[in-house]
Amino acid sequence: MPELRKDPIVGRWVIISTDRAKRPTDFVREQGDFKGGFCPFCYGNESKTPPEILAYRPSSNGNPAQRDVPGWTVRVVPNKFPALGIEGNLNRQAEGMFDKMNGVGAHEVIIEHPQHEATLASLPDKAVEDVLWAYRDRILDLRQDRRFKYILIFKNHGEAAGASLEHPHSQLIALPILPRNVVAELEGAKQYFIYKERCVFCDIIRQEQESGVRVIAENESFLTIAPFAPRFPFESWILPKRHESAFENSSSQMYKDLARAIKNLLNRADRVLDSPAYNLVIHTAPVQDANLEHYHWHIEFMPKLTKTAGFEWGTGFYINPTPPEEAARFLREVNLEAAKPVPGALKK
Amino acid sequence: MPELRKDPIVGRWVIISTDRAKRPTDFVREQGDFKGGFCPFCYGNESKTPPEILAYRPSSNGNPAQRDVPGWTVRVVPNKFPALGIEGNLNRQAEGMFDKMNGVGAHEVIIEHPQHEATLASLPDKAVEDVLWAYRDRILDLRQDRRFKYILIFKNHGEAAGASLEHPHSQLIALPILPRNVVAELEGAKQYFIYKERCVFCDIIRQEQESGVRVIAENESFLTIAPFAPRFPFESWILPKRHESAFENSSSQMYKDLARAIKNLLNRADRVLDSPAYNLVIHTAPVQDANLEHYHWHIEFMPKLTKTAGFEWGTGFYINPTPPEEAARFLREVNLEAAKPVPGALKK
Numbered sequence: 178m179p180e181l182r183k184d185p186i187v188g189r190w191v192i193i194s195t196d197r198a199k200r201p202t203d204f205v206r207e208q209g210d211f212k213g214g215f216c217p218f219c220y221g222n223e224s225k226t227p228p229e230i231l232a233y234r235p236s237s238n239g240n241p242a243q244r245d246v247p248g249w250t251v252r253v254v255p256n257k258f259p260a261l262g263i264e265g266n267l268n269r270q271a272e273g274m275f276d277k278m279n280g281v282g283a284h285e286v287i288i289e290h291p292q293h294e295a296t297l298a299s300l301p302d303k304a305v306e307d308v309l310w311a312y313r314d315r316i317l318d319l320r321q322d323r324r325f326k327y328i329l330i331f332k333n334h335g336e337a338a339g340a341s342l343e344h345p346h347s348q349l350i351a352l353p354i355l356p357r358n359v360v361a362e363l364e365g366a367k368q369y370f371i372y373k374e375r376c377v378f379c380d381i382i383r384q385e386q387e388s389g390v391r392v393i394a395e396n397e398s399f400l401t402i403a404p405f406a407p408r409f410p411f412e413s414w415i416l417p418k419r420h421e422s423a424f425e426n427s428s429s430q431m432y433k434d435l436a437r438a439i440k441n442l443l444n445r446a447d448r449v450l451d452s453p454a455y456n457l458v459i460h461t462a463p464v465q466d467a468n469l470e471h472y473h474w475h476i477e478f479m480p481k482l483t484k485t486a487g488f489e490w491g492t493g494f495y496i497n498p499t500p501p502e503e504a505a506r507f508l509r510e511v512n513l514e515a516a517k518p519v520p521g522a523l524k525k
Numbered sequence: 526m527p528e529l530r531k532d533p534i535v536g537r538w539v540i541i542s543t544d545r546a547k548r549p550t551d552f553v554r555e556q557g558d559f560k561g562g563f564c565p566f567c568y569g570n571e572s573k574t575p576p577e578i579l580a581y582r583p584s585s586n587g588n589p590a591q592r593d594v595p596g597w598t599v600r601v602v603p604n605k606f607p608a609l610g611i612e613g614n615l616n617r618q619a620e621g622m623f624d625k626m627n628g629v630g631a632h633e634v635i636i637e638h639p640q641h642e643a644t645l646a647s648l649p650d651k652a653v654e655d656v657l658w659a660y661r662d663r664i665l666d667l668r669q670d671r672r673f674k675y676i677l678i679f680k681n682h683g684e685a686a687g688a689s690l691e692h693p694h695s696q697l698i699a700l701p702i703l704p705r706n707v708v709a710e711l712e713g714a715k716q717y718f719i720y721k722e723r724c725v726f727c728d729i730i731r732q733e734q735e736s737g738v739r740v741i742a743e744n745e746s747f748l749t750i751a752p753f754a755p756r757f758p759f760e761s762w763i764l765p766k767r768h769e770s771a772f773e774n775s776s777s778q779m780y781k782d783l784a785r786a787i788k789n790l791l792n793r794a795d796r797v798l799d800s801p802a803y804n805l806v807i808h809t810a811p812v813q814d815a816n817l818e819h820y821h822w823h824i825e826f827m828p829k830l831t832k833t834a835g836f837e838w839g840t841g842f843y844i845n846p847t848p849p850e851e852a853a854r855f856l857r858e859v860n861l862e863a864a865k866p867v868p869g870a871l872k873k
Contacts (some may be wrong), residue, residue, distance in 0.1 A: 358841030
């Protein structure tokens, strides 16, 4: 059973993942088998993943014989090497002055599309929307388990961004604790609300719309911006224009518009930055909280451009060589209609 | 002039380094010229760096004609591409709801040794000690400038850890603000002190010495451990056994013992992890603070083993596949006397 351990100084919880325990030689020999070879996420290989938790099968009509076979459009399975275990209770305990608990949680993989070479950027709008519905369905299911305080949904695209398989997928981790960054965001937003009696994200949206210099794109429901103080070059946020603290409480029109906003941003980044590796993370309220006045869910997009980031890793302090106004201008002004072969485009 | 900008939600200050501004093509074309080629830090190339701020020249007797020429053992120069500018005042101002100030600060490079192939692990004890004295001398000088609140000293070793030049060097950044991670550490340690009336680091030292399972090494003045909740595999901390909040207030015996402790840890890591890239960061109190009862300076060592860390970057949440007890055992039990060619060893 993995263990959750708390740093006694800053209060950060860390998963010590004993099941994946690595000896020194595992690191030294680490080989990329990212491309090529057998793919457990492709049609026909459904038996090579743990049994599916959820799948959208347009033609199955819920027939149980249709499980773990081809025909799905989006498929959710447990991670074969989960960082957390789904069974058991937390069993919070001390080890001398230290705090720990069982690493109870869920770790799932959302296989976004059957086609191995697809990318979120190249999929039809409806296919991206289906991925968002799968996120929502899994959150609604998992939040019934009162052990879970937070559900983290994120996507690593490309080997440089931490993806271990090329086939397009996202990950979901349900946690019995709030990650420290989430706590910082919630507390910061709450302080602002106490002082101003307004949501800080709503204020950001208003100011960015007025000034325009950091706006990348906008549709009916979402504003895409380069944030004022980005940690990374070309970091971008997608914010719902209407206040809402939880991703899963959005209306169906919102998922349609969000699918378009995500595709739009990814295509801009693919053009301007030559199809970069990236991380996409949904920042949303803790699952057991009711609607929060001070928090506003959003998506953060971080292309992985600088190969190395020793300074930032070591110090927690960020130096960003690209002003967000310039990044926004490049991303805003790119011609999405111009013919440019996108390496990850769907084969015709 | 670079700009310091504050994230309005979490309060994190970020350097937007306009002088180094990068266009998209700079990232796409990014090439490693880490090894080989011209080295501005080698003997004879002193004119290729900005004029030296400090150099130890055992034979010069302070003769000013001896500046920016060979003969030094440790040499400190301004960073040629500084992230911050040394001139001017902070000029704190608003941009609508946002906060920013001039990117005033110092960014220096400590060239640790004349020999290009040297590593801290392979240098004689006295040479490592001299590097520590250079850190101290620069802190004492810079802290007289009341604009600076924090001095960050860190070392990126190896390209994978963010080093841009192979020649052994460390970096110093003097900041007009406290980095968010520093604030978190100071506040966490203070909370513990308020509750327990003891320093959390002193308590950690006592518990780790008693249990022994996470101890890597120990000498008269320093304890080297794998921390209880490490973010990264083989993360290690070097802690002074006597309470002291600021690195620069140590006695001369401490620098001798610290040089030995650092060399000891680096040699263990070189053996066990095949000479990994790493980051080394000095965690110390803000320079304008008097001695703090609740804070305890220390060094954090993070070998760069997992090639990619998308999850952690995106989410701020860490999964560590190596329990610290196992990491400590590997590092503790390695035979430092066994003959093993260390790739970065000094040429005879």
